[in-house]
Amino acid sequence: MGTKGPQDPIDALAALFEHGPAAVLTGAGVSTDSGIPDYRGAGMPPRTPMSISQFMHDEAYRRRFWAGARVGFLRSASVAPNAGHLALARLEAAGRIDGVITQNVDNLHRRAGSRTVVELHGNGSVIRCVDCGNRWSRAEVLGWFDDLNPGFAEEHAGAEIAPDGDARVSDTDRVEVPSCAVCGGILRPDVVYFGETVPPEVFAVAETLVRDASALLLVGTSLAVNTGVRLVHRAERRGIPVAVINRGPTSADRRESTRVRIEGGTSETLAALTAALG
Numbered sequence: 001m002g003t004k005g006p007q008d009p010i011d012a013l014a015a016l017f018e019h020g021p022a023a024v025l026t027g028a029g030v031s032t033d034s035g036i037p038d039y040r041g042a043g044m045p046p047r048t049p050m051s052i053s054q055f056m057h058d059e060a061y062r063r064r065f066w067a068g069a070r071v072g073f074l075r076s077a078s079v080a081p082n083a084g085h086l087a088l089a090r091l092e093a094a095g096r097i098d099g100v101i102t103q104n105v106d107n108l109h110r111r112a113g114s115r116t117v118v119e120l121h122g123n124g125s126v127i128r129c130v131d132c133g134n135r136w137s138r139a140e141v142l143g144w145f146d147d148l149n150p151g152f153a154e155e156h157a158g159a160e161i162a163p164d165g166d167a168r169v170s171d172t173d174r175v176e177v178p179s180c181a182v183c184g185g186i187l188r189p190d191v192v193y194f195g196e197t198v199p200p201e202v203f204a205v206a207e208t209l210v211r212d213a214s215a216l217l218l219v220g221t222s223l224a225v226n227t228g229v230r231l232v233h234r235a236e237r238r239g240i241p242v243a244v245i246n247r248g249p250t251s252a253d254r255r256e257s258t259r260v261r262i263e264g265g266t267s268e269t270l271a272a273l274t275a276a277l278g
């Protein structure tokens with residue numbers, strides 16, 4: 001972080017909190033220290049988004065999905081919130097931020113103890129019925145999977161894990177797909193997939209957090225997603241300062257509203273910020 005002085009980036013970041021709590025928008029970069037890869041980061045292969053249309057119309061696709069989700073779940077126990085998630089939870093408890101708006105679906109902000117979490121792209125640990133809208137935890141639905149496919153998870157425990165955390169399981173022809181316990185409908189993860197849009201009521205809550213904040217922090221996001229850009233526009237319209245903490249360039253770097261730009265990891269930067277704010 002360099003020598004202490006008036007230009008110290010952490011001091012400049014901390015100064016943005018002088019007029020009240022800030023709003024925070026996080027992206028994949030905040031979870032890389034938890035072992036979840038950032039598909040948009042440097043050196044990563046291009047993302048191949050799951051096609052929700054294939055998922056809905058092709059049962060073979062759903063068999064592969066649930067088989068992969070079940071086997072991947074065996075190894076997901078090692079994924080835990082990192083110092084960045086924990087720092088944001090502490091900043092909220094101390095009244096320094098008014099909540100976290102996130103593009104991530106990994107549930108790590110809630111697990112770290114953040115109370116107000118706006119999940120723009122949903123939450124992958126929640127499963128919902130496309131017909132009746134009932135929701136269950138992924139763990140519960142995977143229990144139904146085990147009832148329908150006894151021994152399957154153990155048999156395939158050695159399968160390769162894909163970057164999204166699900167396993168690549170072959171031999172899924174005889175897999176029984178779990179369905180809604182209420183109406184028998186198709187179950188899907190409660191996330192916004194490529195080609196789907198952020199629910200307006202969710203975006204409205206995010207807007208409220210930005211409207212009530214004295215600054216907007218962009219943490220671990222390259223701001224490639226339009227919803228994030230719209231939130232920056234809201235901040236600019238109100239004339240509040242924006243700060244960017246990210247490894248690699250972001251589309252907010254050259255905006256006039258960006259007062260602080262820190263090129264660095266989110267875990268160590270947020271931990272340093274928490275210490276600076278005392």
Ligand SMILES: [Zn+2]
Nearest residue numbers: 129132180183
């Ligand atoms: Zn249902």
